[in-house]
Amino acid sequence: MTIDVDPIASADPTALDAADPLATFRQRFRIPDASLVYLDGNSLGRPPLAAIERLARVATEEWAGELIRAWDHWLEAPRRVGDLLGAGLLGAAPDEVAICDSTTVNFYRLASAALDARPGRRIIVTDRANFPTDRYVLDGLARDRNREIAWLDPDPIDGPTVDDVAAVLAAHSGDVALVTLSHVNYRSAAIADLPAITALAHDAGSLMLWDLSHSAGSVPVGLTEHGVDLAVGCTYKYLNGGPGAPAYLFIRSDLQAELRNPIQGWFGQSGQFEMGQGFQPMPGIGGWLTGTPGVLGLAAAEEGIRVSVEAGIDAIRAKGIALTEYAIALHDAWLAPLGFALGSPREAARRGSHVSVCRSDARELTRQMIAAGVVPDFRAPDSIRLGLSPLTTSFGDVARGMAILARIAADPSAGA
């Protein structure tokens, strides 16, 4: 193994952990096997102890004990938890965020509503490197609504730049209904310039829809500050809400009544239990709820979100930068000499909380890492994605995980 002289790479991870102001948050999570190096909290976050306790309480006290009467408080949960997330982590105003459905369904609803709100315009702008479900939903909407997608094809590491977006808007001047991108790219972790791109979309008369799945709970978002129109995201990554936890949507308050929800469900109805004729959406974000919310998933998600709110997004962001800087230093010291390339931006301000390292045999290396007790994510064709979740990943995890990867990569037979 290369002798390292980079001051970050040569730091003692135990000392880094000792100096970490968020270190004690790890104790708030259930970690049954401390020897497992889990570097995939950006795909599925670990369970907060409070979420496990809450689930038991909801099942035994509320579901079994209160039965139908529990809807007196369950009814408010999608908006209550939405406000907790919106105010605590997204920079949204009250009554602008609701927890409901999946990211896919919410993305469909908001993209569909945006197209309806710009009826004369034919173009949707997104990028080829966007998360698959966003692209597939847009493919379907373009087909069904007779629109076209103007695909950005940005640098795979840096993602779409402001210039990329400006160029496509200029090429389709006056014809772009919707611009939609991921705030943090799921593969490279590139942070898109949300303020500048939102402003560009507005200058072009378009609506702007951000997918925050990889940024919420890892980087500040500032929805109100930057005048964002629409956003969606999931709660099972950095927000530690549980497997397939319900997603969220954000609609800026002045757009809530202007836009039309294509899926008018009874949970969005004013006077829901009067069960009257004709859909009359309740005011505020509640009018964008659809069907009966999954109470169990929502309860777990609330506890996950609460832990992040308590830690504070600025502290989380600071640790996310420190973890990814450390991982990049170790990549440079240990992996680059073995033929790896970094698949994430080097500039901390342009990078979320995960790091991709790339080699052509990444699929097989990932398999061997998991067998050796290190869990990253493989992303085809050549990326090993290391998710560094600030509340649960230690510097020791990063050091051990990358040392094991380096050992396996140096001699693939050693890891099996």
Add this chain to the structure above:
Amino acid sequence: MTIDVDPIASADPTALDAADPLATFRQRFRIPDASLVYLDGNSLGRPPLAAIERLARVATEEWAGELIRAWDHWLEAPRRVGDLLGAGLLGAAPDEVAICDSTTVNFYRLASAALDARPGRRIIVTDRANFPTDRYVLDGLARDRNREIAWLDPDPIDGPTVDDVAAVLAAHSGDVALVTLSHVNYRSAAIADLPAITALAHDAGSLMLWDLSHSAGSVPVGLTEHGVDLAVGCTYKYLNGGPGAPAYLFIRSDLQAELRNPIQGWFGQSGQFEMGQGFQPMPGIGGWLTGTPGVLGLAAAEEGIRVSVEAGIDAIRAKGIALTEYAIALHDAWLAPLGFALGSPREAARRGSHVSVCRSDARELTRQMIAAGVVPDFRAPDSIRLGLSPLTTSFGDVARGMAILARIAADPSAGA
């Protein structure tokens, strides 16, 4: 109180419970307060013990322990549980049912796909007494797709008859794209004639979409036998799947590739984790999945469905008839003399597993019943809906609940 001479009404409920072949199933559910008379299992079913245990196991062993690796088996769950429900309770073939999303979202997707499949036809047929979320979704689809709803306005107790449907189809001959009704009405429990109405819709060249929310797990459905095209429903009523448990959809196998899913999500993609360009749905019902499924809710729903499958739909149906016959006899004996009217069909074959009893002060009576430890559901403007869930409701519950209602109704001040 009237002296009763009806042989059913005068039966000893203890003896009825002793003779009930499903009586022991009540022990499979968590019932912390045996003195509570719960007559709302058709709104939220009680928790199976197995669901509570399973939730704890999913949280601690799978989420906390297996972490992301648990997706190796979670991925199959929407189809595995769909097959369990489809084969066990709906009479569907394998790979025709998936558990996913909410009833509202699934209803939107299937109704939307049905309209797309009949592009030249302008009319949607449904009824004014259909469940609100179905009506609201159709209102939105009619607006967005330039269609019209031909509303049936049937007898509020008996629901739409075959003749009602035949008449509206004749009035709009060749122009009806979709007929959609609830199999069992949420208020009166009237069973629509699914075989005959499905055949009529087909004769008219329309597609037929059934909402099974109030029938699945309480009456046999026979989707394949009767050639049904499309169906949706929830799992939190008679299926005891938990509050806001994920819903299901059924698409007859030959229609799965012909119809187009408007919401193309990554969980429906062939080779999902290749994350490639362009949506290529996986074959079978899996191609109709959308976003990431809520694993916690799905696990509880699986246990709920499993208990009903084990009991068997024929035994469940037999007990549902016996419970509702008993409730109607007690209504006639105790409530009719107090000014109540029966809000459900008298003929057992035309009635699901709940019974509505009506008086103008139903809202206040419901409040007083709940205060007295009997939980029914109020349905505006005048119905007290008594849900008699065959696996958890005893004949003793029915007798006690209706005796308390009779006492309150005879002297409203007594119940407060």
